[in-house]
Amino acid sequence: MSPAAAKDLIVGGPPRADLLPPEIKGEAALRAQRRVLVGIIALAAIVVVGGSFLATGVATSAESQLRTESARTDSLISQQGEYVIVRQMAGQVLLAQEAQKIATSTEMDWAPLLRQADRQMPESLKTVEGTIRSSSPIVDYPLPADVLEGPRVGEITIKAKTNVFSDITRWLFATRKLDGYVDASVISVTSSKGVFTATLTIHVDESVRTGRFAEEEEEETE
DSSP, X not given: OOXXXXXXXXXXXXXXXXXXXXXXXXXXXXXXXXXHHHHHHHHHHHHHHHHHHHHHHHHHHHHHHHHHHHHXXXXXXXXXXXXXXXXXXXXXXXXXHHHHHHHTTTOBOHHHHHHHXXXXXXXXXXXXXXXXXXXXXXXXXXXXXXXXXXXXXXXXXEEEEESOTHHHHHHHHHGGGSTTEEEEEEEEEEEETTEEEEEEEEEEOGGGBOOHHHHXXXXXXX
16 A cells, blocks of 8 residues: 555544435435525515515505695695685675775765755745755866855755745855855845745855765774
């Protein structure tokens, strides 16, 4: 026995003999590889399924949030639409209030004024006819021709008959007690068979205007 062979010789080692053919060994190794491959595939499937569930959960959560935000947006848009209607209605109310103030800005309280004028007439005078005239929101009352005459916003013209001429003068002076009086003048006097017909015009100032809506606005402001 050569020295090299003596080195490879193991004395007293466990007896070992491999009687399996190489095909069986190859099949066993192949089965082991298959098991490893199946395990890898199963693990990959678990990862894929888990990822799918996670993605589905995230997508569902995102979709739920999207629906919530969409509903909130729709609600805000609806509320804005209601606010627009409210603002439009408020604007219409303000416009109507302004129109009322403008339309009634020249409104005169004629009824009590005419009753006063009737009471101040001497008993001998009988009213034949009467007219009233005032400014409007569009057309102002004409300014006096004489700058010394006071400002006026309306007039009452009364035609009356009497058989006492002096009562016409008494009537003229009595008109000074009228509310809002500015001045008065006898325009004409005619006579027929002892009966005198006098036409008298009384000018009044803006104190006889009602100012209804202007007063309401001042009360609300206070």
